[in-house]
Amino acid sequence: MTPKCQIVVVGGGAGGLELVRKLGARYGRRRHDIILVEKNRTHIWKPLLHEVAAGSLDANLDEVGYRSHCHRWGYRFFCGTFAGIDRSAREVIIAPLRDEDGSELIGEHRIRYDHLVLALGAVSNDFGTPGVARYALTLDDRASADRFRHKLLNHCLRVSRAMRADPAVDAYVRIVVVGGGATGVELAAELYNAAAALRHYGLEVFDESRLEVTLIEAGPRILPALPKQLADAARVELEALGVRILTDVRVVESTAHAIVTGTGERIEADLQVWAAGVRGAIPGDMDGLELGRSNQLVVRPTLQTSRDDRIFAIGDCCLFVPEGSDRPVPPRAQAAHQMASVVLDNLARAQKGKTLRPFVYRDHGSLVSLSRFSTVGSLMGNLIGGRMAIEGRLARFVYKSLYRMHVVAVHGWLKGIMLLAVGRVNAIIRPRLKLH
Incomplete structure (x- = not known):
């Protein structure tokens, strides 16, 4: 029996979670084994964290449980902390899992991969x-x-x-x-x-x-x-x-x-x-993979790491400098979303022996919400030079649409629309603040 192609994605942020959903939807479990490795048990969209911090958003209502999500979309979830890579053995190293009192539940272990995608995100610098x-x-x-x-x-x-x-x-x-x-x-x-x-x-x-x-x-x-x-x-x-x-x-x-x-x-x-500022959330032992100045993995135009064809990197943890530019792609949710789509296609091409396609970043602009007081931003980005400035209600509508797009990317159209509708009801019947 031909062994399953094992694709391991490390990191369940915006890019990693979207990628495993689409991989699971495309391949299922018959000939592929899609594995998500993530130290947390739930996901929340990182641009919402300032609202969680202020108490304006109850994260329990918006978070995504990885275990139920993986059951729905045909991948496996492994709760563990990424500790490094053994490239020669093609294995991901997972740190021991410990209980709150420090006792060891599961010892250090390894997960084999045929293709590896690192979506580790970034932390404050x-x-x-x-x-x-x-x-x-x-x-x-x-x-x-x-x-x-x-x-x-x-x-x-x-x-x-x-x-x-x-x-x-x-x-x-x-x-x-x-x-x-x-x-x-x-x-x-x-x-x-x-x-x-x-x-x-x-x-x-x-x-x-x-x-x-x-x-x-x-x-x-x-x-x-x-x-x-x-x-x-x-x-x-x-x-x-x-x-x-x-x-x-x-x-x-x-x-x-x-x-x-x-x-x-x-x-x-x-x-x-x-x-x-931010830096890539990369652990110490990357087995010789090239790292940039901000502790990010250097990638080629195909989003493969510069020193290993079988390893891809997406999102805030990767350093990608577009051709003809001296500036790397900024650490934004839109970049992670675009990278996930390209890697999904390139993983399929790699399995068929086809030429991988390069990543082209399309800057759709930036939006900043000043809570209920105002929203400002620029749309279209490099399509029109970032000169389309918007404020007020239009900017607020577009800002909220970014989250709606994320929900659909993670859950699919049907469940995504249903969750957004439930969210509207919760906004009416739930308290304005989370005070616990």
């Missing part, structure tokens, strides 16, 4: 800044977003109780967000949206006026991916909410209760969020 790893929070995954929300609610409760005990007390929740890209800007706006609703959920004397949010950007302006006029419009909106914005300011240290800038200013903070 603190650039070695002293104290950041210890004192600052990130929004890299569901767990980190939940951790921020719990700490935020605790500080809001502290301020509310202090003011209730003594109305003369002038107390605030001080939050410093480092990084003026989409994540930092969206979180800053979402915090004010959430704070405005807290008075309806037991914190009667707390509202958005009790927030002191500082947004620090090392570059000359926030939102460098957007046209200047849109970035300026976003800045005006944030400052109207009460956000203090510092540009051309570098963070040199994080301490237990403050951020220290290159100018010597010490900004007091109850919560610190680092959103200033």
